[in-house]
Amino acid sequence: MEAAARVIARRGVRGLRVEELAAEAGVSTALIYYHFKDRTGILRATLEFINDRAERYTTERDADAEPLDGRGELEQTLMLEFQDAPEVRENSTAWGELRASAVFEPELREDLARSTLVWVQEVAALLGKVRPMAGAATLAGSAERLTALVEGLSMRWLSGSLPVAHARELMAAAIDGELERLRG
Numbered sequence: 001m002e003a004a005a006r007v008i009a010r011r012g013v014r015g016l017r018v019e020e021l022a023a024e025a026g027v028s029t030a031l032i033y034y035h036f037k038d039r040t041g042i043l044r045a046t047l048e049f050i051n052d053r054a055e056r057y058t059t060e061r062d063a064d065a066e067p068l069d070g071r072g073e074l075e076q077t078l079m080l081e082f083q084d085a086p087e088v089r090e091n092s093t094a095w096g097e098l099r100a101s102a103v104f105e106p107e108l109r110e111d112l113a114r115s116t117l118v119w120v121q122e123v124a125a126l127l128g129k130v131r132p133m134a135g136a137a138t139l140a141g142s143a144e145r146l147t148a149l150v151e152g153l154s155m156r157w158l159s160g161s162l163p164v165a166h167a168r169e170l171m172a173a174a175i176d177g178e179l180e181r182l183r184g
Helices: 002-011 016-027 029-036 039-059 070-082 086-101 106-130 136-158 164-183
Strands: none
Touching: 002 016, 002 039, 002 070, 016 029, 016 039, 016 086, 029 106, 029 136, 039 070, 039 086, 039 106, 070 086, 070 106, 070 136, 086 136, 106 136, 106 164, 136 164
């Protein structure tokens, strides 16, 4: 799955060739087809892998660290999407490629919509920890805005049109704005 994420991040979904994936993973093409049946199966499994990996690097906490309050947990979860670490860069790039490909590959849309909904729900739950009196629909709206902003800022950062520090500043301001909006 790491090889698939790397290939998609480098070449995009349209450039994904099973032969190249097999070479990157050090396995035969037959083994890939055996496990994933077809290209769509590879893409679905890669999407799941990317989501799981993102969850790990945005939720893992140092065992010795002080527990975070709701706001700290929200900020950390969203800001960890802007780490200049190879795994994060690869994940964000591959996610963007998968999302863009869904325009042309409708079989991915449902999986992407489901993954996006889970992410929005997770961020809404974090927002709810900070603003417990806000309604579910209001929390979901704020979570949608924040997650969409993360995606957009990530693409600008990864493409070199926005420094990572500025992306983090913009994200922090958006978090402040959404929390203020939820207060009202």
